[in-house]
Amino acid sequence: MNLPNKLTVLRVILVPFFVxxxxxxxxxxxxxxxxxxxxxxxxxxxxxxxxxxxxYNLVTNxxxxxxxxxxxxxxxxAMICLVATGQLAAWIVIVIIAREFIISGFRLIASDNGVVIxxxxxxxxxxxxxxxxxxxxxxDIGHPVFAVLETVLVYTALILTVISLIDYVxxxxxxxxxxx
Numbered sequence: 001m002n003l004p005n006k007l008t009v010l011r012v013i014l015v016p017f018f019v020x021x022x023x024x025x026x027x028x029x030x031x032x033x034x035x036x037x038x039x040x041x042x043x044x045x046x047x048x049x050x051x052x053x054x055x056y057n058l059v060t061n062x063x064x065x066x067x068x069x070x071x072x073x074x075x076x077x078a079m080i081c082l083v084a085t086g087q088l089a090a091w092i093v094i095v096i097i098a099r100e101f102i103i104s105g106f107r108l109i110a111s112d113n114g115v116v117i118x119x120x121x122x123x124x125x126x127x128x129x130x131x132x133x134x135x136x137x138x139x140d141i142g143h144p145v146f147a148v149l150e151t152v153l154v155y156t157a158l159i160l161t162v163i164s165l166i167d168y169v170x171x172x173x174x175x176x177x178x179x180x
Contacts, residue, residue: 004053005063007045011070014042015077022081022138036138042074043131068119071127072100078134087137092158096130099165106168110175117172122164129157 001009021027022035049067053059076097082088103123110117133153136146 001062002053002058002060004049004058005060005066007049007052008063008066008070011042011045011049011074012066014038015073018042018074019077019081022078023084032138032140036135039074039078039134039138046071046074046127068104072104075127075130075134076100078138079130082134082137087140088154092154095158096161099161102165103168106172106175110172113175115172115175117168117175120164120167120171122160122167126157126160126164129153129160133157 018035018038021031021038024031027034046067049063053063076093079088079093079096083090083093103117107117133150133156136150136153139146
C-alpha cells in the first residue's frame with residue numbers, strides 16, 4: 001500500500017476518534033479541541049494524499065474509490081455530530097448528504113459505462129467551505145463576529161453544494177441516457 005492510500009486509510013481511522021471526542025461529555029470542553037485537532041489533521045491528509053498521488057504517479061483504483069469515501073465519512077460525520085449538538089440545522093445536512101448520494105450514483109453509472117467523472121472546481125470549493133464551516137462551528141467561539149462568520153460559512157457551503165451538484169448534473173447529463 002502506497003503513502004497516499006495509507007493517508008486515506010488514516011483519515012477513515014480518525015473518524016470514530018473525532019466523533020468520540022466531539023460528542024463525549026467526559027472532557028469538559030477539551031473534547032472539542034481534541035476533535036478539532038483530529039478533524040484538521042484528517043482534512044490535511046485529504047489534501048496531502050492527492051498531491052502525493054499525482055506528483056509521484058501513485059494513483060490507484062483503491063485511492064480513486066476510498067479517497068472520496070473517506071472525505072464523505074469525515075465531513076458528513078462532522079455535520080451529523082453538529083446537528084446532534086444543535087449547532088447545525090438538520091435540513092442543511094440533509095441537502096449536503098443528498099448531494100453526495102446523487103454524485104456517487106452518477107459516478108457509479110458513469111463507471112459502468114466506462115466514464116470517469118473527475119472532481120470539478122465547484123466540488124473542490126464546496127469541500128473547502130464545508131471543512132472551514134465545520135472548523136468554525138467546532139470552535140464555537142460565541143462572539144457576535146464569529147456568529148456571523150458561522151452563518152456565512154454555513155450558507156456558502158450550502159450554496160456551493162447546490163452549485164456543484166448542478167454543475168455535475170449538467171456536465172454529465174449524458175451519463176443518464178440509456179445506452180443502445
